[in-house]
Structure formats: C-alpha cells, structure tokens
Amino acid sequence: MFDTLLLWPVILPLAGAALAAALHAFPAVQRQVALTTMVLTFGASLFLVDAVMEGAILTKAFGGWMPPFGIVFVADRFSAAMVVISSLLALCALVFAMGDLRQRQVRSGFYPLFLGLMIGVNGAFLTGDIFNLYVWFEVMLIATLGLITLDRTRAQIDGAIKYAVLNLFSTILFLMAVGLLYGATGTLNMADLAVVLPQTEPSAALTLTAMMFLLAFGIKAGFFPMFFWLPASYHTASIIVSAVFAGLLTKVGVYALFRVFTLLFEVDNGTLKPLIAVIAAGTMLFGVFGAAIQWDVRRILSFHIISQIGYIMLGLAVATPLALAGAVFYIIHHIVVKANLFFVAGAIHRATGSFDLRKSGGLMKASPLLAVLFAIPALSLAGIPPLSGFWAKFMVVDASFQGEAAWLAAVALFVGLLTIFSMSKIWIEAFWKEHPRAVRARPVPAVMLVPIAALGIITLAIGFNPEPLVAFSNLAAESMGDRTQLIGAFYGGEHTAGVTP
Amino acid sequence: MEPVLAIFVGLLFTTAIYLMTSRHTIRILMGVAVLGNGVNLLIFTSGRLTRDVPPIIPAGLDAPLIPIANPLPQALILTAIVISFSFFAFLLVLGFRAYQELATDDSRDMRLAEPADDPLPPLGY
Amino acid sequence: MSVIFSTMSRLFFVLMLVASIYMLFRGHNEPGGGFIGGLFAALAFALLALADSVAAARKALIVHPVVLIGCGLFLAFLSGLPGLFSDGSFLTHWWAELGSTHLGTATIFDIGVFMVVIGGVLALVFRFYEGVEQ
Secondary structure, X not given: OHHHHHOHHHHHHHHHHHHHHHOOOXXXXXXXXXXXHHHHHHHHHHHHHHHXXXXXXXXXXXXXXXXXOOOEEEEOHHHHHHHHHHHHHHXXXXXXXXXXXXXXXXXXXXXXXXXXXXXXXXXXXXEOEHHHHHHHHHHHHHHHHHHHOOOOXXXXXXXXXXXXXXXXXXXXXXXXXXXXXXXXXXXXXXXXXXXXXXXXXXXXXXXXXXXHXXXXXXXXXXXXXXXXXXXXXXOOOOHHHHHHHHHHHHHHHHHHHHHHHHHHOOOOOOOHHHHHHHHHHHHHHHXXXXXXXXXXXXXXXXXXXHXXXXXXXXXXXXXXXXXXXXXXXXXXXXXXXXXXXXXXXXXHHHHHOOOEHHHOOOHHHHOHHHHHXXXXXXXXXXXXXXXXXXXXXXXXXXXXXXXXXXXXXXXXXXXXXXXXXXXXXXXXXXXXXXXOOOOOOOOOOHHHHXXXXXXXXXXXXXXXXXXXXXXXXXXXXXXHHOHHHHHHHHHHOOOOOOOOO | OHHHHHHHHHHHHHHHHHHHOOOEHHHHHHXXXXXXXXXXXXXXXHOOOOOOEOOOXXXXXXXXXXXXXXXXXXXXXXHHHHHHHHHHHHHHHHHHHHHHHHOOOEHHHOOOOOXXXXXXXXXXX | OOHHHHHHXXXXXXXXXXXXXXXXXXXXXXXXXXXXXXXXXXXXXHHHHHHOOHHHHHHHHOOOHXXXXXXXXXXXXHHHHHHHHHOOOOOOOOXXXXXXXXXXXXXXXXXXXXXXXXXXXXXXXXXXXXXXXX
16 A cells, blocks of 8 residues: 555545646636645655655655656655655645636636646656656646746746756756667666666766756756856746746756755766766855846846855755755755745735835834844744754855865855845845835735745744754665665565666 | 668768758758668667578478578567657647747747847846 | 638648547557647647638637646546556557447547657747747
8 A cells, every 4th residue: 555655645646636727618627626636745745755754765666567667656755755845836826826826817827737746756756767757847848838828928938948958958968968878778767777777887978968957957957057047037937837837846956856866966076077067056156146136036036046056055065964964954954945945035026016126115013023034034044043954054164174175165155145145135125115106015925925834934943943854864864865765665676687788 | 780780770861960050940840750761770680680581480380490580670660650650640740730820940049948149137136 | 911821721620620639539450549640630730820810720729738738648647557456557448349340548648649649749849939929
C-alpha cells in the first residue's frame, strides 16, 4: 500500500487537469475541481512524507516494467519534502486566486494549466529516471508558457518569447546531455547510473555531459550568467502565476542539479568545485545588485529569487554534508518566503492599484496587518533572527567556514546586507511613506490575506523551532550523499540486468 | 559510420546556434527546430548504428534469437519529436502573435517587459 | 476559396478521418498509433478550416478543442487506473484476446492520446487561422 503513495501526487493533478479542461465551459466548477484536487494532493504528500520519515526509500515501477528499463518513481526525504512544500504552495495560490483571479483568465484556461504545472513539478521531484525527468521538465515548460501568456498583454508576449527561447534551449541541452550519458553508459535509470558511472572510464563525452547538465539546469535555476530570462519574464505574468513560478520553477532546476551532482557526478574533483563556487558567488552578487536599482516590486523580488538561488548553490559548492543540509533547509525556507512575498506584492497592488513603488504608499496606516504580514517574510529573506532565513543562512555560512571556503561566506554575508537594503526599500516606499497622491488604500479581501498569513505562520514556526527541520535536512543530506541507500532501495526489489550498447 | 553522423550533428548544432543568436524571431524559431533535430540525431547515433532487424520478437518466442536494433533510442527520439513538435507549434503562434502585437520581428526592439528608459534608482532618502 | 476546393474538401475530410481511425488502430503492431492518427484527424479539420472557414470547422468539431484535450487526458488517466487494482502500479495494462484481436486498456490510452492530439493541434490551428483571416 505504501508505494502507491508515490503515484498520487502525480495522478491526482492529472485527473484534475483533465476534468478542468473538459469542463471548459463551466468556470465555477473548474475552481471546485482544482481546489479539491490540490487538497487531496496535499494530503497524499503529507502521507508520503510520513512514510519516508523513518528513512525508508520508496520506489514504484510504472506499468509493471522492471527497472532499469522501466520508469521508476523514487521518494527519499528530500523528494518528499519538496512535494509537500510545492503542494502546500499550490494550495495557497489557489486560495489566493479566489480573490484575485479574473473571469477572463479562468476562461483562458488558468485551472487546467495550473494543474498541468503541478503534474510536471511533482513528477520531476519524484522520478528516478533521467529521461523521465526531461519529460516532466517539458510538461512544466508547456504549462508555464500557457500561464505566462494567460492575459495576452503585449508585455506578456514579449516576456514569453524570451522565457520560451531560453528555456527551450536549456531543455534541448538537457536532452543532449541525456543522449550522451546514454551513449556512454547504456542506462537511464538514476540508481543504475550511480552504479555504472564510477566504473565507466572518464572520457570527453562524460565531462561534456556534466557540463551540459550544469549549463541546462543552471539556465533553468537562474545561475549567473544565464539568469537574464528570469527578470525579463517573471514580472509580466499575473501575480498568482508569478508567485507560483518564483516558488517552484527555479527550485525544480536546483533539485535536478542536486540529484545529478550528488548521485551521478561528484563535485569534489578539481575544476567543478571552484566553478560552482564562482557561479554561486556571482549569482548571489549580481542578483542583489540587479534588485537594488528596480522600482517595480515584482522585479525586485525576481532579482532576489536569483540571489537566493546563489545561496542554495553555495551549499552544493561546498558539498559537505552540513552544506547540503543547509541547502535543503534553504530551499524549503525560500519556497515559503518567496511565494509569500509575491502574494504580498499582489496585496499591495490590490490596495494601492500599482506595482510601481513610486506610486504606492501609506499602507502602514491603512492596513497595519498587511505591514506585519510583509515584515515577516521580508525580514526572513534578509536573514534576521529569529525567523527561518536566519537559520538557513547560518547553516550555509557555517558550512562554508567549515568547508574552508570562507570567501563564499563573506560574499553571502555581504549579499545579506544588500538584501536588507532592498527589503527596507520596499518597506519605506510602499508602507512607510505617504501615498504621493493621498489616495485612500482599497481594502484587501480576507481570502487574499489568508494564504499570506498561513505562509507567514510557517516561517515563524520554522524560525522559532528550527530543530525538527534542521534534523530533517541533515538526514535528507545524508541520504543524498550516500548513494548506497538509493541503490539498495532499487536493487532490493526486482530488476532486470543492464545492457551496454 | 558514427563519426560521419557525429560530424553531421555538429554541423546541425552550428547552424542552430548561428540561427538562435540572430535578432529576428523567425530565425530563432528555425534555430530551435534545427537544434531539436540535431539532438534527435545525437541520441540516434549514441545508441550505436547497427545493421540489424527491427526490434520485434517473432510470434511464440519470449526473446529474440538474432541481434535486433536497439529500441531504446527510438523511444527516446519519438518522445523528443512529439515534444519538440508541440513546442515548435506553440512558438510559431507566439512569434506570429508577437509580430502582430509588437509590430516588429526584431528582438532588440521588444523592450516592453524591460523598458530601456527605466528611471534611476532612489538616490537618497 | 474556390468551388473545387470547397467541394473536394468534404470528400477529403471524410477520407482523412477514416484514415486517421485506421492509423489509430493500426498502431498496435505496425507503425501508427494515437499520435499520428490524431495528426491525420487534425489535418482533416484544418483542411475544412482552409476550404470553408474556421467557424465551419469548429462546428464540425462540435466541442471546443480544449474540451477534447480534457476528455482525452481523462480517458488516458482512466486507462491507467485498472493497473492500480491488479498490480499496485499505474498504467499496468489489462489485455483481453477476442479471437485474433488484442484489446486492452492500452487501446483506451491510445484513444485518449488521439483526442488530446486533435484537441491540441486544433486549438493552435484554429487560433492561428482566425488571426490570419482578419
């Protein structure tokens, strides 16, 4: 019974997306279908986390075909945590959408596309076959392309072209890397690759494959210097879509990178580690420099996505178990906080009518609740104790000091300072100062404040009681770095012999 | 035979990257199509080229008696073709829509999402 | 469009639909299958859109293309469910042999793919043609 748990986070959104598309003519029913599906998916993902909490690694083969030829879904702690957080985020986005989504957007197909995105995200987190990972990335890409152009405004079409071309380029590179990997090893199953790759002699094809993976997932995750599609497109979409993109899309790229570079390739050899370290530092710095000059709230937050991805990459650059644990903690913290900040930006837009900070103001007096709800994720992003961001930054900086990469820690702390600058800029412009035209702020509906408050409570809970999540991250990092557990979970069950072409 | 195909794949990649670094949307589209085809050919070549029969097991047997062609790269390429076809169709409509709405094909003139004349950051408080 | 094209398009429409269904069921043991069958059928409707107008093609399709996508996807999902009961894994197919024909849940999956491809291609094609027609 336990291993069917792996299927539900993918099958339920599939059924929901199909129903929502078939009920194209009934928008109200679509919303009920989507909410029910996401509630059920979130429940299933909670059961999944519960099942892997003790350390068991669940596997499930599809269609009755045995690995390594059949496609297998695998869940360890890291994957299960990702599935839970993304389902929670999707649920919050749907609740927010009850207050913010317009009829025209629903008629353009928001709900089927959104559920399609969740199929891809959950599938990418759970799959154990590297070609299947490519398929889920493509499902996500198609769904996001539809979501970005939902309103068909000119800015959206402009942003969509840049997003589409660069992300397509990255998935085709990913496919190339998978093709080369298959040619060199003869298998596509991740655990089988983890067994076969150390025995394959190093060749130019394998080095090229590793670099292509880094490049492809780097474009997807938003590394320096490949992140320029992100600030060009994320702010054009409607705010719910931006929030879900910010919380999920880049993290799937980061997750895939972690899987490839802990399971298949080592980060510990000569050139890869300094390269990833330099990329991480550049990502952190240039993300936050880009944010410092923006006036649009969404663009500031988009640049901050990039700089926080740099922190997560810092964990991979140091590659000790503590650093990987810090990275896992950071991913979970960041998904919650970044989506929350985008939701707050949506609430600011509802209250003042604009995303431009020069045209907003006076929200502190008009809605002190919103001010507090902004302060929690903003201070958490900057890393102020006792919020979750402080513990995340602490783990990552501590790991880089212990891993003898103190310069990375210095960059991380400096970037934290600039993050405070950005967050205080938003605070001063949107909340503190008077509105430039002395216009009264419109009330924000409660259904928009509920998900913001829920995510804020999670941030506070992680911040005041970090120990369970820290322990969980440590265990997750252990199972990430220790390939034998994953391989044992596969080869404990039935399998067929691998074949080299 | 494989080196010849490998060189051909390289040529396809060169063409694709040259097209994708162009200014015009339609050329970028063509580049994406050629790149997709190049990668499909790469997967085909990396499955090794053999002169074998199609991978179908004769009736009544459980396993093939003679060497058969490798079916896995064929399955990968089929999936990749389907996906890249749907992408190409979407990009075509998107490019056409962009030409209609933004009245230009030149991506340098598409500055709606990131305007060129963005105002200066706050210089003081 | 010319009268010849308009008249012949009706004949070709029916022929192409029959060919698409043939392609769909041929895919079990020979080249064919849901994807290429769906492309044939979508081409048939696109031909109708070219010859008469997109409105005529939409009427021939009866449902909105997105509804077709949804129904096809739901059929594909349903075809994977029986595997859950027999084997505990999704998409394990059940087969039945009626004489010399193999029928199974994989056929339902393929029909689902057929509908998704028709719906997907036509959603794009109709939008494109409408944009060109103005």
